[in-house]
Amino acid sequence: MKNRLLYFFLFALSAMFFACSDYDSYSNDQSFRLEFSDDTVRFDTLISTISSPTKTLYVFNNNSNGIRISNIRLLKGSESLFRVNVDGEFLVQGSGNDYLIRKNDSILVRIEVTMPENGTTDTVSYSDELLFSLENGIQQRVLLTAGSVDAYIIHGMYIASDSTLNSDKPYLIYDSLVIAKGGKLNLLPGTMLLMHDSTAVDIYGRINARGTIEKPVVFRGARTDRMFDYLFYDNTPSRWKGITIHEGSYNNSFVNCDLHSGRWGIRADSTSLDEITFTMQNCIIHNVGGDGLYLSNCNAEILNTQISNTLGDCVHVFGGVYTFCHCTIAQYYPLSYDRGDALYVSNTDADGLHHELRYIQFLNSVITGYADDVIMGSLSPDYEDSDYYYFQNCFLRTIGENDEDHFVACKFENEEMELQGEKNFKVFDTYNFIYDFTPDSLSEIRNMADPLLMNGLTTDRLGRSRSADEAPDAGCYEYLLPAKE
Numbered sequence: 001m002k003n004r005l006l007y008f009f010l011f012a013l014s015a016m017f018f019a020c021s022d023y024d025s026y027s028n029d030q031s032f033r034l035e036f037s038d039d040t041v042r043f044d045t046l047i048s049t050i051s052s053p054t055k056t057l058y059v060f061n062n063n064s065n066g067i068r069i070s071n072i073r074l075l076k077g078s079e080s081l082f083r084v085n086v087d088g089e090f091l092v093q094g095s096g097n098d099y100l101i102r103k104n105d106s107i108l109v110r111i112e113v114t115m116p117e118n119g120t121t122d123t124v125s126y127s128d129e130l131l132f133s134l135e136n137g138i139q140q141r142v143l144l145t146a147g148s149v150d151a152y153i154i155h156g157m158y159i160a161s162d163s164t165l166n167s168d169k170p171y172l173i174y175d176s177l178v179i180a181k182g183g184k185l186n187l188l189p190g191t192m193l194l195m196h197d198s199t200a201v202d203i204y205g206r207i208n209a210r211g212t213i214e215k216p217v218v219f220r221g222a223r224t225d226r227m228f229d230y231l232f233y234d235n236t237p238s239r240w241k242g243i244t245i246h247e248g249s250y251n252n253s254f255v256n257c258d259l260h261s262g263r264w265g266i267r268a269d270s271t272s273l274d275e276i277t278f279t280m281q282n283c284i285i286h287n288v289g290g291d292g293l294y295l296s297n298c299n300a301e302i303l304n305t306q307i308s309n310t311l312g313d314c315v316h317v318f319g320g321v322y323t324f325c326h327c328t329i330a331q332y333y334p335l336s337y338d339r340g341d342a343l344y345v346s347n348t349d350a351d352g353l354h355h356e357l358r359y360i361q362f363l364n365s366v367i368t369g370y371a372d373d374v375i376m377g378s379l380s381p382d383y384e385d386s387d388y389y390y391f392q393n394c395f396l397r398t399i400g401e402n403d404e405d406h407f408v409a410c411k412f413e414n415e416e417m418e419l420q421g422e423k424n425f426k427v428f429d430t431y432n433f434i435y436d437f438t439p440d441s442l443s444e445i446r447n448m449a450d451p452l453l454m455n456g457l458t459t460d461r462l463g464r465s466r467s468a469d470e471a472p473d474a475g476c477y478e479y480l481l482p483a484k485e
Contacts, residue, residue: 026066026100028136034067034101035060036142041111041130043146044225044232047172047194048117049153053225057109057142059132061101068135069099072109075129075141082128082144085110115148121168123147151194159183159205167191167215172222174198179205181248189256190215194222195240203245203252211256213282213463219243219259235433237311237335238263238289245278245298247271252278259283264290265307270298273321273358280305282461282476287333287433291316291340297355302327304461304476306437309333313340314369319347319355324362325455328437328475331369332422334430342367342374342397345389354380361390364449366437366475368397368413370421375400393450395474397421411444419443426480438477446479447471 037058046052061067074080074094084091086099087107101107109130118124127145134140149169156175164186165171174196179185183205187193189212195201201219211217221239226232233239242264245252250270257280259265265285270277277298284306285292291312293302297319307314308330315329331342347357357379367375375398379388389406397413400406413420422428424443427436439445449472459465464480466472473479 026068026102026135027063028068029063029065030136030138032061032063032065032067032134032136033138034069034132034134034140035062036140038142040143040145043113045123046113046115046146046148046224047153047170047222048115048148048150050172051114052112052146055111057111057130058106059101059109060106061103063103066100066102069101069132070097070135071131071133072096072099073131073133074144075131080128081113081115081126081146082130083112083114084130111144113144113146115146117150118148119150121150123149159185162186164188165191170194172196177201179203179207181205184208187211187217189217192218192220194220194224195262196222197240200241201243203243203249206249206252208253209255209257210253211258213256213461215256217254217257219257219262221261230432234261235287237261237287242267242288242290245269250275250277254278254280254283256281257283258286260286260288262288262290264288264294264312265292265310267291267294267296268298268300269296270320273297273299273356275299276301279303284308284461285310286435288312294318295320295322301325303455304457306330306461306476308435308437311336311339313344314342315344316340317343317345317357317360318349319357320360321358322360323455324360324365325453326449326457326460326472326474326476327362327365328477329365329367330425330435330437331371331374332428332430332435334433339370341371341376342369343376345375345377345379347379357388359388359390362392362394363453363455364393364472364474365391366395366445368395368421368424371397373398393448393453393474395424395445395448409448409450411448417444436477437475439473439475439479441479443479445475446473449474 078093125147130142132140151170151172153172157177159179160183162184167188167190170192172194181204185207187209209217223233239261242262243266245268247269279301281303287309289311292307292310292314294316299321302324304326306328329342333339392408394410426438460478461476464478
């Protein structure tokens with residue numbers, strides 16, 4: 001019995017020895033190669049002097065035995081701008097020696113880069129190679145690339161007088177941007193504000209943001225890299241806070257502006273309905289984590305503007321005076337079924353606070369979305385039969401019919417239409433967060449606007465003529481006629 005136990009123990013011990021020996025063994029077979037999760041590690045356009053996010057490269061050994069790597073190094077050595085960590089240890093002076101990858105195993109390589117200021121307004125590209133020299137004499141390499149732009153880096157911006165920002169390079173803004181009472185901020189064509197995730201724009205004075213179609217004023221998040229290979233952070237919501245126009249701020253102007261990826265778009269509050277709070281023309285508010293426009297007891301005019309894809313309501317109105325003309329309000333927020341409405345109108349909030357809804361009118365506009373009815377509201381009984389709200393020549397996804405008090409010459413989406421919902425539009429790519437709300441050639445949005453209601457908007461948001469075919473289209477985009485041969 002004792003001999004049997006001894007033999008069993010010796011057998012188990014030898015099996016463990018040979019197993020461990022096989023586990024730690026390696027080969028110099030020249031047919032062996034490493035495999036990489038990527039052949040190129042790309043850093044999208046970074047801000048100069050700001051450290052990049054960390055990228056991870058997986059290095060696999062899918063061969064029948066272990067592989068020894070005699071050296072891993074950056075081609076540019078200690079002069080390289082890239083920083084590389086291999087299995088928890090940084091490459092010293094851009095080089096490291098003696099790595100073993102067992103069969104069917106892998107190692108992690110983490111890579112960062114900080115780009116220096118380049119002194120120009122251009123995007124500057126930089127590259128290096130990460131070389132893997134195997135003990136079997138084989139050398140393999142992975143390309144590392146990065147691009148960067150210079151930016152003004154601001155930790156808190158306070159505007160107390162009439163001020164104009166430069167437009168030659170972006171502003172990376174931490175903390176907050178405050179326009180004080182009595183202050184005025186002018187934003188020129190091409191000005192880009194990159195907002196850190198805790199940054200809000202608070203307007204107590206006045207803002208005059210006037211871009212052009214070719215060079216819009218841009219309000220966006222600061223992340224310039226990708227969340228996934230197919231998805232930029234810039235195409236996701238809640239990357240920064242948003243814009244708030246505070247009580248007592250009047251005569252604000254947004255022309256050819258692009259506001260996206262915030263936790264909200266614009267919140268506006270004012271106490272007097274006799275003075276304009278803000279005007280907005282040829283703008284876009286898109287892909288935000290709350291309401292696109294939250295308008296509380298103010299006076300606003302919104303023209304040729306797209307407000308789309310919000311977790312809250314695209315437009316939420318609580319009392320006030322408003323005109324929307326040639327607007328596209330589209331609720332196709334892709335990240336939650338619990339998304340808000342395209343339009344919500346009320347004169348009383350959840351706490352019973354009442355604000356006068358003097359009037360709200362929608363002319364030549366499109367209001368649509370995923371839900372069967374995307375236009376909702378809560379109005380006192382005395383408003384229901386009045387003309388305080390008015391839609392004319394609009395394309396609407398709601399349950400309704402034309403009447404002289406509220407809906408005139410409108411089209412209501414229904415099952416009999418050839419195109420419904422998102423099929424009304426040119427490009428609809430929820431996977432990549434890419435949307436083009438230009439009407440499809442077969443959409444009933446086309447040619448339904450009234451030229452007498454255009455408020456001088458002879459071109460659409462992108463500058464395309466509204467008189468190129470038989471009648472203007474509803475919404476902020478005109479169907480693009482095929483080029484003549």
